[in-house]
Amino acid sequence: MLIHGAAGGVGSALLQLGRLAGLELYGTCSLQGGSVVSDLGGIPIDYQHLDFVKEIHRLTSEGVDVVFDSIGGTHIWRSRKALRPGGRVVAYGLTGSLCGGRLASGRSGHRHRFRAIAIFGLYIAGGWLLPGRKRVVPYSIQWLKRLRPALFRQDLIALFDLLQQRKIKPLIAQRLPLAEARQAHELLGIGGITGKIVLVRNGSSPRSGAA
Ligand SMILES: NC(=O)c1ccc[n+]([C@@H]2O[C@H](COP(=O)([O-])OP(=O)(O)OC[C@H]3O[C@@H](n4cnc5c(N)ncnc54)[C@H](OP(=O)(O)O)[C@@H]3O)[C@@H](O)[C@H]2O)c1
Structure with missing residues (x-):
């Protein structure tokens, strides 16, 4: 499994869950996040100095089964290139469109959102149409809560159980x-x-x- 932003809030949580599941883990991060990623059981990939697609293929030859992409935009398509046939990109954030905590494009929030959703749509369709069975699937905790409240509750209970048993420890x-x-x-x-x-x-x- 490859996790982008692996030293961040969500990334470090995904690493802990991946380790519990016994997965082979890779995580992109900047140089200073490398030790956090390796302490959590991942192999760090410095996204500022390395091409993560090449690095994943060098380390795994075929690619990974799953990429968690919090960067968004065209980055999602590069993540797809890091997959092995049959793999999934789970796209759930838009970190790459921000600069200094603001939208880097200078577009209004609504226009930006519309464009981001259109790009998501294209990538999801591309995943179904192109060969290789490599799919892009969106994830939103807010949609999950609204549309599938029982599943949301089940996930939350499972996470709080792991927290209570000290199997996960938020950084x-x-x-x-x-x-x-x-x-x-x-x-x-x-x-x-x-x-x-x-x-x-x-x-x-x-x-x-x-x-
Ligand atoms: N869909 C959902 O349900 C959901 C839920 C929670 C969060 N999110 C979204 O997920 C994203 C991450 O949230 P977070 O709380 O984990 O944020 P965070 O704590 O700020 O972590 C983001 C991480 O991404 C790294 N990063 C930035 N650009 C990168 C790149 N090009 N390649 C690889 N890593 C990069 C940053 O590293 P450096 O600072 O060292 O550069 C940072 O460690 C946000 O966009 C957030 O809105 C979505």
Whole structure:
């Protein structure tokens, strides 16, 4: 399995789940995230200096079974090239369209969203039409909650069970008071954060762990 943004909040969680499932794991990250990825059982690939498609084919020859792509846009198609026949790209974010926490294209949010959905649609269709049985499937936790609430609940219960049994341990990069939510977003926009930034309820101590 290849996870993009593997040192980030979602990426580090996917690594932990992949390790529990006994998978062979690869994760793209910047140079400073490399040790986090290897500590969580993944083989780091420095996306700023290496071509991840070539690197995956060098390391695995045939490619991987699944890519989790949080970068979005044309990056999804490159992720598809890292798959072996029959593999899946799970596309779930648009990190690549942001710059300093804002839309890099300068387009309005609605136009950007429309374009992103159109690109998703093309890639999903391409996955069905082109040879190789390599599919692109979108994932949204919000859609899951709205459209399949029972499945959403089942996933959440499974995750909280793993947390209670200490089988997963979310990486917390920093805790900030809720009033500093804007700063938290700006920090994520700058990049280089490993794990989650936790917002703590106003009035409780940032060290108490309440979030
Ligand atoms: N669909 C859903 O249900 C769902 C749910 C949760 C999150 N999301 C989305 O998923 C994305 C990731 O969320 P997050 O909370 O994990 O964010 P995050 O903590 O900011 O992590 C993003 C990671 O991506 C890395 N990155 C940036 N550009 C990259 C590239 N070109 N190749 C590989 N890695 C790259 C960053 O590394 P550096 O900072 O070191 O460059 C960072 O570690 C966001 O777009 C978010 O909106 C979607």
